[in-house]
Amino acid sequence: xKDFDAFLKELEGSGPIFKxxxxxxxxxxxxxxxxxxxxxxxxxxxxxIADDQLVLEIFRSFFGNAVKTDGTTGDFVSEWLERGLTxxxxxxxxxxxxxxxxxxGEGNSEGKGLTG
Numbered sequence: 001x002k003d004f005d006a007f008l009k010e011l012e013g014s015g016p017i018f019k020x021x022x023x024x025x026x027x028x029x030x031x032x033x034x035x036x037x038x039x040x041x042x043x044x045x046x047x048x049i050a051d052d053q054l055v056l057e058i059f060r061s062f063f064g065n066a067v068k069t070d071g072t073t074g075d076f077v078s079e080w081l082e083r084g085l086t087x088x089x090x091x092x093x094x095x096x097x098x099x100x101x102x103x104x105g106e107g108n109s110e111g112k113g114l115t116g
Contacts, residue, residue, distance in 0.1 A: 016100040017069070018093075021083050025066040025076065031101050035061035039103060059090055062097045 015029040038058050060077050067073050098104040 016097065018096070020080060020085075020093075024069045026069060027063070027097070027100075028065050031062060031097075031103070032065070036103065039098070055090070055094075059094060062094065 015027040017024060017026050019025070035058070038054075038061055042054065042058065063077055064075075066076050068076075095104070
């Protein structure tokens, strides 16, 4: 019998770490399946410019589970937006997280489809 609970427990280690607005955050070791599926759906339409809602959904799906290094959790995405996160910064964060999770498109410019 394969014990997937044990396997998933092993994945709970520390994932990518980043600093934004003076705070340090940690992401999960592996992205959620939903994050990857949304990204794949966007990549199936490389000639279309993604609407702002889809970009926000993808951003939330990757960064919505961020945890501050002190263990604090919350809706940091809304907080970052209220603090003035720009679309340029959001796209750079997405490019970074895709590279960290090794999901950046090969042979394409990173983030293609997000900005056109």
